[in-house]
Amino acid sequence: MTPATPPNVTPRPSACPGLWRIVGARDGGICRIKLAGGLLLAEQAEAVAAAAERYAGGVIEATNRANLQIRGIGSDHAGLVDALLAAGLGPRDAASDDVRNLMLSPLAGHDRHMLLDVRPLAGQILDLLQGTPRLHELSAKFALQLDGGEGVAMLEHPHDLWLSPLRLEQRDWLAFGLASCPADGQALGAVPVEQGLALVRAVLHRFLDLASAEQSRMRQLLQHGTAEAFIDGLGLDVRRDAAVRQWRRQAADLPWLGVVPQRHGVALGVAPPLGRLTPAMLRGVAHVARQWGDGSVRLSPWQSLMLTNIAPAAVEPARAELAALGLLCGPDEPLxxxxxxxxxxxxxxxxxxxxxxxxxxxxxxxxxxxxxxxxxxxxxxxxxxxxxxxxxxxxxxxxxxxxxxxxxxxxxxxxxxxxxxxxxxxxxxxxxxxxxxx
The missing domain is CATH 3.30.413.10 (Sulfite Reductase Hemoprotein, domain 1)
Incomplete structure (x- = not known):
């Protein structure tokens, strides 16, 4: 049964679209579907395609934070929201919709170069964000990145908090930075991997303790105080020695389009031209994911898609079908x-x-x-x-x-x-x- 839209729910005011907050634009309403870790199951892809046809003009976009959005939405907002919730694409409640801004590599858990499978910790962080009412006060733009050391990883997007693995003294740690990105942001400290959730919780609560109403992002808060003072107040034993401060995230620079080797099988990266999908494209991707992959699609911060766990023998027929849909299958294509x-x-x-x-x-x-x-x-x-x-x-x-x-x-x-x-x-x-x- 399709869930009814909860009554009397008004998401926190913001200019950013969300699932519950459809924002008007010149071409109609925009609904942003935030995907947990960028993961989209084949049946969910089909539900998005159907909703875009029924309630909007059929324009679906891949975003630069590994989410989807539907454009050109008409007057039946409740019908659209209910259809997406029925497919498991919404938050547990409207108030938690904005804060599910956690970016992973599209190959998290599958990448041959990864140092850590971050998916279990990512699930815990999302539970924390969704299940803690106070954290719903965070801005819809407040963003986190959990890096597992993957070869396919966006390291240039700035985040309010990022975490990345490093190994010191035969022990796994999570280095972290504030208001920066792993590519050029110095690690400010590190905690043992098992304290990763505690670190995220402490950072978010301390931010809310200190930030004024005008300071919605970490960079704004740090303009009026030092990162060292912020970390001092976390109440955690944060390692901040030279070994941590001198660490730098090394990029493998693997392609995000085309065939990418995984730990098992391969992944196939494709991109909709200029980030735009038609319902037919999305249905076709779902079909390929079921027939030759593991039945899932992963959105990437390059406004592209990755299909995982494809047998090497199935790469060519899968790629041919995706190319026939109009998807870009290699980095040499001008678009x-x-x-x-x-x-x-x-x-x-x-x-x-x-x-x-x-x-x-x-x-x-x-x-x-x-x-x-x-x-x-x-x-x-x-x-x-x-x-x-x-x-x-x-x-x-x-x-x-x-x-x-x-x-x-x-x-x-x-x-x-x-x-x-x-x-x-x-x-x-x-x-x-x-x-x-x-």
Whole structure:
């Protein structure tokens, strides 16, 4: 039986969409489905496809935090929510919807390079977030990352709290950082793995103890106090010696598209063009996951999908079926290097039709061009959570400013050229990366 929508439930005010809070946009309502660890079962994928057709315009998006969202939702919000809850895609109660912001590797538990299977701890953290009423006061943007040392891992997204494994003195520890990311954030301390849940609990409660109403993120709180003082008040024995402070997360730089070896079998990474899925695509992915995989799909922070536990002999037929659906199956495809926000067709703040412009730009970029290009319709840069190697910031329809990432500069990096047409931007981005700064 489809569960009834609980009466008199009003999620905490926020501009971010959630399952219970459908936010209006130019193309209709937006509902964000937060997936536990990015996991989507085949039957749940089919339920999302059906809901997008019945209650919306059929547009489904993979997000940069490994979630899904449905766009173009009509007036029957309750019907949509009930359909998703019936598929097990919602929280236990509306108040806990916002805070389930825990990102894992799409290959958590399967990656050959992992140092730790973080899935049991991830389940405990999600239970903590959902089951602790006080933690429902956290912002809908307050985000956590639990890294297991996987080879396929997004290490550049900033998080309010991140944890990553390291081994010291024949013992497993969890290094952690605040308001940073594993790629460039120094570990501030470490606790034994078995104290990981206690660390998360202490950090979240201490944040709420100290933060004002205007300080919704850890970075805002730390502007008015030191990380050392924050850690001093956790009430935990945190290791902070040189061995921890000098540790750095090493990236394996494995591809997230194409065939990726696992501990058992292989995973197959595919991406919907510019992050957008049709119901037919999602149903097709569910079919492939059942026929040749383990019946599940994992969303990734690259706005892509990974199908796990595929037998090597099944890779080619699985990939052929996914490619026939219109999914990108390899990193050499031009659209695989482009990310674009909703743009002016779906967002009132968008200054250009970034989705259509990205398709045009893809035809102008040969192999060897810059690795990743982000087309942003406005300065909010919603499509990516970190700075891309190259960003095209819209000025007006079809015209963009080009920025190149520079670690020495804040924000998007260095302004390379202004008020470019797509042809001009394509000509510049088609240059080999080493010549872009000439």
């Amino acid at each position: 695989a290097r482009l990310v674009a926000c909703t743009g002016s067709q779906g967002c009132a703040k968008g200054l250009a039709d970034t989705k259509a412009d990205a398709v045009t730009l893809a035809g102008l970029l040969p192999g060897g061009a810059v690795a990743s290009v982000h087309l942003a319709g406005c300065p909010r840069s919603c499509a990516v959570a970190h700075v891309a190697p190259a960003t095209l910031m819209a000025r007006s329809p079809g015209r963009y400013d080009l920025y190149l990432r520079d670690a020495r500069l804040p924000g998007l990096g260095a302004l390379r050229a202004a008020d470019l047409t797509l042809n001009e931007a394509g000509a510049m981005l088609a240059l080999p990366t080493e010549h872009l700064d000439d």
